[in-house]
Amino acid sequence: MELPDTSTALAGAVQELASQVASALRSGDHLGVLGRVVSVAGPDRDDDVALAAVRVLGADALLPSVLLGRPVAPEDWAVFEQAASAFPPAAGARPASVWSHWAMRRTLGEDGPEPGTRWLDAAPWQVLTRQLAVLAALAVPGADCGVGRLAAGRPVDVARGFVRAVRRRDWLQAAGAGRWLSLIDDVPESLGLAEGLEFVNLMAGDDPRVALQLRAAQLLRTGALV
Structure with a gap:
């Protein structure tokens, strides 16, 4: 499916997640990063927004692990996998969306055909x-x-x-x-x-x-x- 990119809640969640990942790249830590973004929307949060934010950031959501070799917390891995599964590219999706999803699947260790x-x-x-x-x-x-x-x-x-x-x-x-x-x-x-x-x-x-x-x-x- 195509992701909305105009939602205020989604935009805030993406910014918060990017901030957490950038901080992890500086510190070398990556434990629990993806789970933290769920709190952005507050007590009435929509978990779909948090997953969509991970999908927007794509494979970069796990970048500290890729670049620095830090372990991925099990809950982060689960959130990342859930985001990739929840938002597959729709039929006729833009090539960039297809490639982004492919990169997530590759990060998960899957060997799907390259777009x-x-x-x-x-x-x-x-x-x-x-x-x-x-x-x-x-x-x-x-x-x-x-x-x-x-x-x-x-x-x-x-x-x-x-x-x-x-x-x-x-x-x-x-x-x-x-x-x-x-x-x-x-x-x-x-x-x-x-x-x-x-x-x-x-x-x-x-x-x-x-x-x-x-x-x-x-x-x-x-x-x-x-």
């Missing part, structure tokens, strides 16, 4: 960067996939997209593109990626989704991984 990349194969660099930013959860070490191979084959285009996002003050897109650039090879040295990411961090304020992407990019750049 296609035809919608991106010949995409202009602006579109490529925008879609890569949406799918930044796929930018993890050793996770070879079609989207990752596209990004790796077009480092100059992704760099151009990063600069464009910064100039447009689209900090979330810039952070997502920067995460990909921190993973792939042959990024132009003239880009000044480290300085660019620092600028995004300075200008983005306290958006936890941007903070999550920037912390992931930092870990990828410095190699401080398992």
